[in-house]
């Protein structure tokens with residue numbers, strides 16, 4: 001299989017600066033077909049700058065982007081991509097239905113039956129103007145387009161801004177179910193990791209314009225642990241393992257967050273020494289990883 005059939009979108013050696021500030025630095029990214037990605041990063045990490053480049057909304061200072069095997073040139077707006085922006089560009093005076101009609105004309109896999117279903121599920125009044133919507137409702141209109149477009153590549157930038165917890169859950173469930181029925185590539189850019197932990201299959205973590213980590217979500221889940229116990233025992237246990245965080249925990253106890261494999265022999269040793277091993281929530285993992293980068297960097 002050649003590279004073009006294995007990947008649907010690539011960004012190679014991407015750079016983008018605003019004045020003297022490097023928002024994206026020498027970044028490589030590959031999206032494969034039919035995979036749901038999470039792009040995690042703190043505020044200002046460069047996520048939106050990256051997505052703008054990948055979708056042809058802004059051009060990289062240097063580097064190359066290919067979409068469905070074709071190189072992206074200045075001014076191209078690839079039809080295979082649906083980009084749900086953090087700050088949408090909807091005409092404020094347009095009604096929701098008018099916005100959906102424009103989107104349906106643009107996206108060749110648009111599904112009107114699904115769009116109408118989503119209008120009901122998201123409790124949107126199609127005759128309302130964009131200017132009359134709350135922030136959360138505006139997000140829902142963008143998300144509706146992202147779902148109903150069924151584009152081969154859909155990029156959501158902070159899709160749940162302003163949404164209450166029920167709507168957030170509804171959106172993630174609809175996305176996961178619809179991608180199971182109509183497989184496609186989706187990238188969710190967010191700083192709320194735990195919420196989408198169940199949905200994403202692969203993860204990119206971005207910090208200060210670069211990719212800090214790229215891994216399968218399952219690998220992260222299986223390899224991120226918190227160990228707790230007597231200081232000396234924990235210090236000996238963590239020897240040779242990648243420790244991304246460490247802190248005192250009570251009198252003479254130590255807590256360490258480990259991003260590494262912990263096998264059966266390790267577990268038996270830990271049990272012998274009274275060391276507890278628990279899973280590390282993805283949000284915490286991400287916070288520790290970035291802290292570690294700050295310490296090293």
Ligand SMILES: Nc1ncnc2c1ncn2[C@@H]1O[C@H](COP(=O)(O)OP(=O)(O)OP(=O)(O)O)[C@@H](O)[C@H]1O
Nearest residue numbers: 018023041042043044045046047048049050086191
């Ligand atoms: N048009 C611009 N002009 C100047 N600086 C910019 C511009 N757009 C982004 N930046 C800067 O580039 C950096 C990356 O911003 P970006 O919006 O890509 O981050 P982000 O990860 O999407 O953040 P957030 O989660 O807050 O949306 C930030 O330091 C930001 O201030």
